[in-house]
Amino acid sequence: MRGRRIAFDYGDVRTGVALCDPDGILASPLCVLETQSKNFSEEISELLREYEPIRIFVGKPLNMSGSAGESAAKVDAFIEKLSSLSDLPIQLIDERLSTVSAQKKLKEAGISSRDSKSLIDAMAAVAILEQGLLSENLE
Numbered sequence: 740m741r742g743r744r745i746a747f748d749y750g751d752v753r754t755g756v757a758l759c760d761p762d763g764i765l766a767s768p769l770c771v772l773e774t775q776s777k778n779f780s781e782e783i784s785e786l787l788r789e790y791e792p793i794r795i796f797v798g799k800p801l802n803m804s805g806s807a808g809e810s811a812a813k814v815d816a817f818i819e820k821l822s823s824l825s826d827l828p829i830q831l832i833d834e835r836l837s838t839v840s841a842q843k844k845l846k847e848a849g850i851s852s853r854d855s856k857s858l859i860d861a862m863a864a865v866a867i868l869e870q871g872l873l874s875e876n877l878e
Contacts, residue, residue: 742793746868749817755860757868766868768861795827796871798834832870
């Protein structure tokens, strides 16, 4: 189905956001939101209005064993917030290695870890979005 998809890498401090093109081919970092900002929900709503995605992907942090931990419960609360802001379908994506993948890509691009703290969150969202797009193509 044609249309943009948006992905969120939720974190206690920052939430990375990525967006794909309308054909669902290219995933790009969009921005990083401050999770504790009093405008957090409004900023998400604005992104959804502006880009009009057809689906939302959210990274689900699992332990390497596949079990859910404390972070997963926080993501569940974030998903409830998203559900109150939009009727779009929300798909959870296993994000166990998304941050590692993002760090590797940034290192390969010559960006130091010190310079890339917030960029890592946006790139982790890109990894989540890429996984989501791949899962759609397999359906």
